[in-house]
Amino acid sequence: MNKILQVRNLSKEFKGFKLDNISFSMEKGFIMGFIGPNGAGKSTTIKLIMNLLRKDAGEILVFGKDHIRHEKEIKNRIGFVYDENYYYEELTPLQMKRVVAPLYKNWDDNTFTNYMSRFELPLNKQIKDLSKGMKMKYSLAIALSHNADLLIMDEPTSGLDPIVRRELLDILTSVSREENKGVFFSTHITSDLDRVADFITFINEGKIVFSSAKDDVLENYCLVKGANGLIGEEEKRNFIGIRESRFGFEGLAVDRKKIRKMLGESIVIEKPTLDDIMLYFARRNQDA
Amino acid sequence: MLSLMIKDIYLLKRTMAFSVLYLVFMLFVFSSLDNAAGVFTFCMVAIIHMLMVSSCALDEKNKSDVILNSLPLSRQVIVGARYLMVIIYMLFAVAVYGLGTWVIGMLNMIPDLYYITLDGLIGAFLASSVITGIYLPFYFRLGYIKSRIYYFILFFGLFFGINLLVSKVITENTVLSRMGSFLAEQNDTVVGIITAGAAIAILAISYGISLRIYKKREF
Numbered sequence: 001m002n003k004i005l006q007v008r009n010l011s012k013e014f015k016g017f018k019l020d021n022i023s024f025s026m027e028k029g030f031i032m033g034f035i036g037p038n039g040a041g042k043s044t045t046i047k048l049i050m051n052l053l054r055k056d057a058g059e060i061l062v063f064g065k066d067h068i069r070h071e072k073e074i075k076n077r078i079g080f081v082y083d084e085n086y087y088y089e090e091l092t093p094l095q096m097k098r099v100v101a102p103l104y105k106n107w108d109d110n111t112f113t114n115y116m117s118r119f120e121l122p123l124n125k126q127i128k129d130l131s132k133g134m135k136m137k138y139s140l141a142i143a144l145s146h147n148a149d150l151l152i153m154d155e156p157t158s159g160l161d162p163i164v165r166r167e168l169l170d171i172l173t174s175v176s177r178e179e180n181k182g183v184f185f186s187t188h189i190t191s192d193l194d195r196v197a198d199f200i201t202f203i204n205e206g207k208i209v210f211s212s213a214k215d216d217v218l219e220n221y222c223l224v225k226g227a228n229g230l231i232g233e234e235e236k237r238n239f240i241g242i243r244e245s246r247f248g249f250e251g252l253a254v255d256r257k258k259i260r261k262m263l264g265e266s267i268v269i270e271k272p273t274l275d276d277i278m279l280y281f282a283r284r285n286q287d288a
Numbered sequence: 289m290l291s292l293m294i295k296d297i298y299l300l301k302r303t304m305a306f307s308v309l310y311l312v313f314m315l316f317v318f319s320s321l322d323n324a325a326g327v328f329t330f331c332m333v334a335i336i337h338m339l340m341v342s343s344c345a346l347d348e349k350n351k352s353d354v355i356l357n358s359l360p361l362s363r364q365v366i367v368g369a370r371y372l373m374v375i376i377y378m379l380f381a382v383a384v385y386g387l388g389t390w391v392i393g394m395l396n397m398i399p400d401l402y403y404i405t406l407d408g409l410i411g412a413f414l415a416s417s418v419i420t421g422i423y424l425p426f427y428f429r430l431g432y433i434k435s436r437i438y439y440f441i442l443f444f445g446l447f448f449g450i451n452l453l454v455s456k457v458i459t460e461n462t463v464l465s466r467m468g469s470f471l472a473e474q475n476d477t478v479v480g481i482i483t484a485g486a487a488i489a490i491l492a493i494s495y496g497i498s499l500r501i502y503k504k505r506e507f
Contacts, residue, residue, distance in 0.1 A: 075360040
């Protein structure tokens with residue numbers, strides 16, 4: 001069994017939000033994109049995996065082991081990058097490395113030095129004086145320098161310019177493909193995942209909508225476009241979400257054969273993007 | 289644990305440098321007081337507490353609980369490192385005080401300086417343990433900003449409470465007054481051992497409370 005992350009029936013309730021009985025799993029050597037709108041429960045799930053929040057119910061297994069009972073062992077094998085810098089801003093990257101490195105059993109100073117020079121990061125400048133992109137790269141350098149088997153990243157690309165984002169995605173791809181590591185990567189910028197993700201888990205309002213191979217997701221769903229008069233209330237029930245304007249309608253559906261049979265040749269069926277899928281699911285919940 | 293202690297030393301380099309000036313300032317301000325041993329204890333507690341609070345403030349500013357709890361560190365170690373740092377701060381404060389009084393003594397700037405004694409050290413250790421022992425559970429429960437308010441209320445409550453305790457309760461309570469008489473009858477070594485034991489016990493109890501609190505914290 002190569003499952004490096006298993007989340008089973010996980011629940012956590014806050015005032016005004018509930019992560020509701022979610023389950024998904026991922027395997028070694030793949031990148032899983034964890035998508036959902038803001039406030040859907042992505043960060044909560046990641047914090048639960050990292051034991052920064054206490055779960056109300058459910059089970060989290062990392063490398064097949066309970067994430068609390070084997071916490072130290074598991075965290076030795078996890079590299080993390082969060083949406084903002086949490087390293088001490090008053091320290092330099094070198095000082096921070098000296099604090100962090102002895103905590104990891106498999107810390108590799110050469111790898112760290114290589115990443116620092118590849119990312120062109122200064123060793124002796126205070127972290128607070130680094131740009132957002134540099135801080136993120138520094139977090140990534142730390143995450144990649146202790147031979148972690150799983151990288152957990154919470155919105156690492158938010159606020160980064162396209163060049164740094166692209167660079168990050170390239171690194172994640174090479175880490176996953178060449179080093180056989182797992183990458184669990186939350187984002188609401190789904191275009192990042194179009195290029196790199198193997199699997200997609202979509203969370204909306206605290207519930208998992210789907211967790212499947214990206215190609216299956218893009219294959220299973222279809223974006224339907226047509227003239228306004230083509231669909232009535234009966235037909236609309238076959239759509240996950242629908243958007244109408246005076247120029248026509250556009251909707252997301254699952255069964256393209258059924259849609260084609262129902263609406264004939266006068267419609268256009270396209271492959272949706274992850275953005276389309278997220279948008280229509282989110283809209284359906286808002287309308288409900 | 290050593291990593292976390294090194295981290296605090298990196299973070300507090302400036303505060304440590306400042307504490308040297310602060311000590312010299314305190315020595316001059318309190319030079320007219322008769323109670324030289326009291327001045328020593330006050331200087332020790334002030335420096336230790338300043339370093340402790342500065343470290344907590346920087347941790348809160350950097351939201352460091354997120355990183356610390358994402359690293360392969362147990363919560364026991366995170367809490368324990370804070371308590372062990374009290375000893376490091378104490379060693380630093382003693383070194384600063386020793387150096388400060390030596391230089392000031394050489395220059396003969398303040399007459400009747402209090403030079404460090406073992407009794408004084410143990411007393412300062414007890415006082416620092418009480419202050420730290422009260423402060424840290426509040427810090428681990430509420431964080432730096434919120435804990436300050438509760439801590440000040442409790443600290444001054446305790447300060448005046450001790451006066452009340454000494455003036456009223458001890459003299460009226462036979463168990464406590466017997467305890468006082470017992471200590472008065474002992475030689476310095478026994479009193480020193482009991483005082484140091486009490487300081488360690490206070491830190492140990494406080495650590496237990498802090499750990500219990502911190503294990504339930506969410507970040």
